Amino acid sequence: xxxxxxNIKGSDIAEEDDKSVTFTAGAQLDxxxxxxxxxxxxxxxxxxxxxxxxxxxxxxxRPGNWFGVVTDTGEENGKPIVQGPNDPCPxxxxxxxxxxxxxxxxxxxxxxxxFKYVDSATVPFVVVPPMIxxxxxxxxxxxxxxxxxxKNNKSVEAVVADGGPSNKLGEISLACAKAIxxxxxxxxxxxxxxxxxxxxxxxxxxxxxxxxxxVVNGVTYPLQHS
Amino acid sequence: xxxxxxxxxxxxxxxxxxIFCLAVCGVASLPAQAENEMTPGLVGxxxxxxxxxxxxxxxxxxxxxxxxxxxxxxxxxxAPSNGGQVRVIKGKVAHLPYSFVINLGGKAAGTLEVKILTxxxxxxxxxxxxVANAFAQAAETTSQEFEIPVTPKFAAKIEKGLLEKNxxxxxxxxxxxxxx
Numbered sequence: 001x002x003x004x005x006x007n008i009k010g011s012d013i014a015e016e017d018d019k020s021v022t023f024t025a026g027a028q029l030d031x032x033x034x035x036x037x038x039x040x041x042x043x044x045x046x047x048x049x050x051x052x053x054x055x056x057x058x059x060x061x062r063p064g065n066w067f068g069v070v071t072d073t074g075e076e077n078g079k080p081i082v083q084g085p086n087d088p089c090p091x092x093x094x095x096x097x098x099x100x101x102x103x104x105x106x107x108x109x110x111x112x113x114x115f116k117y118v119d120s121a122t123v124p125f126v127v128v129p130p131m132i133x134x135x136x137x138x139x140x141x142x143x144x145x146x147x148x149x150x151k152n153n154k155s156v157e158a159v160v161a162d163g164g165p166s167n168k169l170g171e172i173s174l175a176c177a178k179a180i181x182x183x184x185x186x187x188x189x190x191x192x193x194x195x196x197x198x199x200x201x202x203x204x205x206x207x208x209x210x211x212x213x214x215v216v217n218g219v220t221y222p223l224q225h226s
Numbered sequence: 227x228x229x230x231x232x233x234x235x236x237x238x239x240x241x242x243x244x245i246f247c248l249a250v251c252g253v254a255s256l257p258a259q260a261e262n263e264m265t266p267g268l269v270g271x272x273x274x275x276x277x278x279x280x281x282x283x284x285x286x287x288x289x290x291x292x293x294x295x296x297x298x299x300x301x302x303x304x305a306p307s308n309g310g311q312v313r314v315i316k317g318k319v320a321h322l323p324y325s326f327v328i329n330l331g332g333k334a335a336g337t338l339e340v341k342i343l344t345x346x347x348x349x350x351x352x353x354x355x356x357v358a359n360a361f362a363q364a365a366e367t368t369s370q371e372f373e374i375p376v377t378p379k380f381a382a383k384i385e386k387g388l389l390e391k392n393x394x395x396x397x398x399x400x401x402x403x404x405x406x
Contacts, residue, residue: 030292056373058397059275059293067277067290067394074286098288111286127292130280165278167390168294183368193275193399194371198297226284 005135008169009199015136021208024150025170026199027182030127030162031055031192032068033097034174035114036088040121042114043192044069045092046082053092054121054174055192060093069093070111081112088114097125099141099161099224118161120173120192123216125161126206127171133163138210139223145214147172148205149180156180159214159221170199170206180204267405268313270300270328272374274321274384275399279392293396296388300326303405311335315402321388322374324350328402336360338402340372351375361404369403 002014005021013023031054034043041052044060060068064077070093071078081094096111097118103109109116118125126145133140140160148155156179164171174191177184182204185191197203214221278291298319306312315328327341338360342350352375360370376384381395389395 028294032292055293056397058373059277061277061394061396065394067279067396068293074289076289096288130282162292163280163288165276165291165294165390165393168291171292171294186368188369188371190371192293194369194401226282226287 006131008129008131008167011169011202013132013135013169019136019138019210021132021136021140021210022206023169024202024205026197026201027177027204028168028171028199029177029184029192029194029196030125030164030171030173031120032095032162033117033123033125034120034192035083035094035117036092037115037119038122039088040119042083042089042092043095043120045089046080049089049091051089051092052189054190056190059193060095068095070096074111083114097161098163099125099159099221102222118159118173118221120175122175123161123173123219124156124158124176124179125173125216126158126176126208127162127164128160128208129164129166129168131166132208133226136210138212139225140208140210141224141226142221143214143223144209144212146207147176147180148207149182149203150205151203152181154180157214157216159216160208161221168199170197170204172204266313267305268303268315268328268330269403269405270303270315270326271401271403272298272300272319272322273399273401274298274388275396276385276389276393277396278390279394281392295399298322300328303328303330321384322376322398323380324374326400330360330402334358336362338370340400340402342374342400360402369401372400372402374398374400 002016005013011025031043036042043054045053066076069080083092143160145158147158174184183195185194188194213223273295275295300315301317303313303315312331323345325343329339336359338357341354385395
């Protein structure tokens with residue numbers, strides 16, 4: 001017998017007998033974590049930046065209220081950290097995911113490192129609300145996920161890499177959207193600020209495996225306690 | 227026997243004349259029918275983008291959620307009589323004090339015009355806006371987005387009336403899509 005963990009705007013979140021977590025929802029887009037790690041555009045940059053960005057800067061906030069970029073103090077009233085000359089996108093801001101990646105030596109990277117975060121542009125990942133993170137015994141952040149578009153039966157292996165608002169269900173990275181045929185803002189100036197599938201459409205099926213580290217494109221992701 | 231004389235012979239017989247007329251009428255009606263089938267409707271949606279301050283995050287953790295949005299839909303588009311491929315959306319949404327007039331094909335085929343009027347009936351700053359070939363297939367463009375400026379005072383009102391605790395409005399956007 002599956003157990004209903006909760007319901008967000010008409011979508012039941014169920015814990016199945018095998019401890020996987022399932023729900024069906026739409027798919028909003030999350031460009032966070034994209035810092036040009038794999039030669040794709042960064043998520044955010046100041047107006048002076050000469051290049052494409054995945055999202056409109058307003059979605060990261062504004063001076064005094066930086067909600068979506070890493071700041072020097074770690075608080076929203078700090079100064080955004082700008083990528084340096086040896087970083088992937090010099091001049092762009094550093095955008096974060098909830099899931100933090102270690103360096104090649106296995107040690108934690110500084111918060112200013114663009115490589116500390118999961119790249120929305122190239123890594124299929126899922127965003128989940130606190131209800132799921134706090135509602136199951138297994139570790140959710142970094143766990144395996146399988147995302148399926150029931151309209152075309154396209155499916156992709158993904159990682160849970162970001163935390164979403166408490167009242168929203170169904171959000172994915174740009175790479176995840178592309179992999180399953182969800183409009184990923186093709187042709188738009190800021191792809192992450194466009195595209196997606198309406199939250200009420202209930203055509204995207206999500207299956208998460210708390211406690212099971214995700215392996216995506218040969219990379220094993222760390223399980224991260226909240 | 228030439229094609230013309232064959233046609234004349236066919237039309238001369240009452241039974242084939244009727245079939246011929248039906249066929250000609252059918253062919254003649256095809257372009258109009260195809261035009262209707264090919265012309266999609268328009269959908270206008272207001273997206274209220276926000277981020278939520280997450281509770282119980284460990285020091286060094288990401289303090290705010292991924293971006294998300296709430297939506298409000300404008301009324302369905304209408305096709306004005308004898309307007310050909312013109313599609314028009316007119317209306318308001320609950321949480322903005324503006325009137326929207328969105329017109330596809332009125333100025334020129336494929337041209338999208340967006341007018342936003344304040345409560346006083348004046349154009350909102352930066353509007354009207356016009357986009358030629360708004361949904362050109364070659365460019366894979368499926369939607370057009372327009373930023374809607376809101377004052378801090380109005381943003382606070384939207385946060386109070388539409389968003390939940392700890393959620394902060396980051397921008398308001400009009401998204402226009404074809405319904406096919």
